[in-house]
Amino acid sequence: MSTPSYARLLRLMLIALFTAAAPATAGDTSAEPTPAALHAQMKQISGDPGSLSEALRRGQQSAAVCRHCHGAGGNSVLPEVPNLASQNAGYLLEQMNKFTLGQRKSSAFMEGMIKALTPDERIAVALFLSQQPVVRKPAAARTHSAAGKRLYDKLCVSCHGADGRGTDTIPRLAGQQVKYLEDALTRYRSGNGERVDPRMAAYTRNLKDTDIRNLAAYLTVLQP
Ligand code: HEC
Ligand code: HEC
Structure with missing residues (x-):
């Protein structure tokens, strides 16, 4: 992690700390529905235009605070913070559930941000972010990694797809932040x-390590 972006991240964390309304129930998972129930609920909402537009409206409100790190509409400008724009809704919900249940570890702060959302808000935020358009990187930032492509086509394409867009439950990787991709694979x-x-x-x-760097270099320039 380079020093300037780390300093910026810390500053953003402080901003977010003061804008986030962390409810007293944060961390209390006693009333937590099962992940399967939440995915079924999301499916039901997606299939009903009235419920969907209401969820998108609420999702936009709840996701306002996430912008400080994840960028406007979920398009991150910080190397270690993932893009969430157009990420697959089922995957986003699954990861928020994992943070809530302690099955995925991040900074206590980031986990706290997610735990502060109610289950309904998690669904609404996942639906909202999955519908946000991706801001493409300038052509100058694109250097293709042939070694990364070879590895990807051999090992990864069967699940994440030739275009790197995954499925509802398998994450989209195309255009993801390079440092974040390296961190995720290393973890x-x-x-x-x-x-x-x-x-x-x-x-x-x-x-x-070189495979991880090549894969990340290939995926970050794949058209999102
Ligand atoms: C202080 C900065 C910060 C804020 C504010 C923040 N996040 Fe994050 N978020 C991160 C970082 C850094 C990661 C990567 C964490 C990791 O992998 O350990 C992350 C990861 C995620 C992921 C996993 C993405 C993936 O591709 O797997 C989701 C989902 C997420 N955040 C949702 C949210 C939501 C929703 C909010 C607002 C309620 C939010 N975040 C607020 C910094 C932040
Ligand atoms: C058998 C299916 C499968 C294969 C093959 C596969 N993945 Fe994945 N990948 C997944 C699933 C499922 C997840 C979500 C896991 C979780 O919940 O953390 C994931 C998550 C990821 C993530 C984290 C994305 C994010 O937004 O945080 C990255 C990066 C990734 N995969 C890259 C790769 C690469 C590179 C390869 C090839 C070396 C690969 N995957 C092969 C199924 C697969």
């Missing part, structure tokens, strides 16, 4: 519990 590989997924553990186990 799955390390098996230290920050990010736990048996499939990703299996597919990162034998990657070298």
Whole structure:
């Protein structure tokens, strides 16, 4: 993590700290519905135009505070903070559930931000972000990694797709922030519990550091 962006991240965390209304119930998961129930609820909302537009409106409100780090409409400008714009809704909900249940580890602050959302708000935020357009990076920022493409086509394409857009529950990787991609792959590989997924553990186990850099370099310039 480079020093200037880290300093900026810390500053943003302070801004977010003062703008986030952290309710007293943060961390209380006693009334937490099962992930399956939340995914079913999201599906139902998506299928009903009236409920969907209401959820999108509420999602926009709840996601206002996320902008400080994740950028306007979920288009991040910080290297270690992921884009959320046009990320797949089922995946976004799953990750927020994982943060809430302690199955994915991040800074206490980031976890607190998610735990401060009610289950309904998590669904609304996931739907809202999944519909935000992606801001494309300037052509100057694009350098293609042939080695990254070879590895991706061999190991990753079966799940994440040739265009890197995944499915409802498999994350979109195209255009993702390069530092964030490297961090995520390193975390799955390390098996230290920050990010736990048996499939990703299996597919990162034998990657070298240079493989991770090449894969991230390839994915970040893939048209989002
Ligand atoms: C202080 C900065 C900050 C704020 C504010 C913030 N986030 Fe994050 N968020 C991060 C960072 C950094 C990560 C990457 C964490 C990791 O992988 O450990 C992240 C990761 C995520 C992820 C996982 C994305 C993926 O691709 O797997 C989701 C979902 C998310 N944040 C949602 C939110 C929502 C919703 C809000 C607002 C309620 C929010 N964040 C506010 C910094 C922030
Ligand atoms: C068998 C299916 C499968 C294969 C093959 C696979 N992935 Fe994944 N990947 C997933 C799933 C599922 C997740 C979400 C896991 C979680 O909940 O953390 C994921 C998550 C990720 C993430 C985190 C995205 C984010 O927004 O945080 C990255 C990066 C990633 N995969 C890259 C790769 C790369 C690179 C390869 C090839 C070396 C690969 N994946 C191969 C299924 C797969």
